[in-house]
Amino acid sequence: MGLFDQCRELFKTACLYEVLGITKKATDAEIRRSYYKVSLQVHPDRAPEDPGATEKFQVLGKLYAVLSDKEQRRLYDEQGAVDEGDDLLTHERCWEEYWRLLFPKITVQDIQDFERTYKGSEEEREDVMQLYKQHQGQMVGILASALCCSQEDESRFADIIHAAIQAGEAPSHPAFTQEDDRRKQARKQKADEERKEAEEMQREMGLRAEGDSLVMMLQQRQKLREQSFLSDLEAKYSKKGAKK
Incomplete structure (x- = not known):
């Protein structure tokens, strides 16, 4: 199942920006902040009652990987498509580690x-x-x-x-x-x-x-x-x- 299909199934919209509650004009900082907030809401540790929390969290990681990559975002903005064969989406990674790397603890x-x-x-x-x-x-x-x-x-x-x-x-x-x-x-x-x-x-x-x-x-x-x-x-x- 592709990224758009996963977004539609889990978040009721295939628009990557709508999943994060932002618009196409959002800055990189706004995308990062919105990704953090939405992913925090569905984090498996914070939403144990949601059976789809883990899958939502992983899809959000892929979504952010697309919108935070200049080439992938340009492709999406101009053609409404993403390169599903790109290493960003096909490479197996621990999305929890990726998330924590982006948002380290503060003092x-x-x-x-x-x-x-x-x-x-x-x-x-x-x-x-x-x-x-x-x-x-x-x-x-x-x-x-x-x-x-x-x-x-x-x-x-x-x-x-x-x-x-x-x-x-x-x-x-x-x-x-x-x-x-x-x-x-x-x-x-x-x-x-x-x-x-x-x-x-x-x-x-x-x-x-x-x-x-x-x-x-x-x-x-x-x-x-x-x-x-x-x-x-x-x-x-x-x-x-x-x-x-």
């Missing part, structure tokens, strides 16, 4: 260094606006997907979005402009409860060092979010130098 120091330069940057503003459009103004979705954020960042994000709407750079979604104050208060209350729970877990585990506290925070957030901060950060800023 607590990596996270701290990134957060210091990311918050308040133009890159963060662009990411917030992208999430605003993706979630059609739903602040709960924006906060759940944004990097390096907590409930305290909501008002700052709202200011960024309001400014963009007033400048005509973004549509005015009612979910954002007409949101009930009760929803905002409910989010704040839930965030306070989660923070207290994380602090209690930290005390129970006897964590004292700043690094341990940060790891604890990330682990807790990973359970509470569909896409954790650590997962997004690994996809966006995995260590350089890993070869395909």
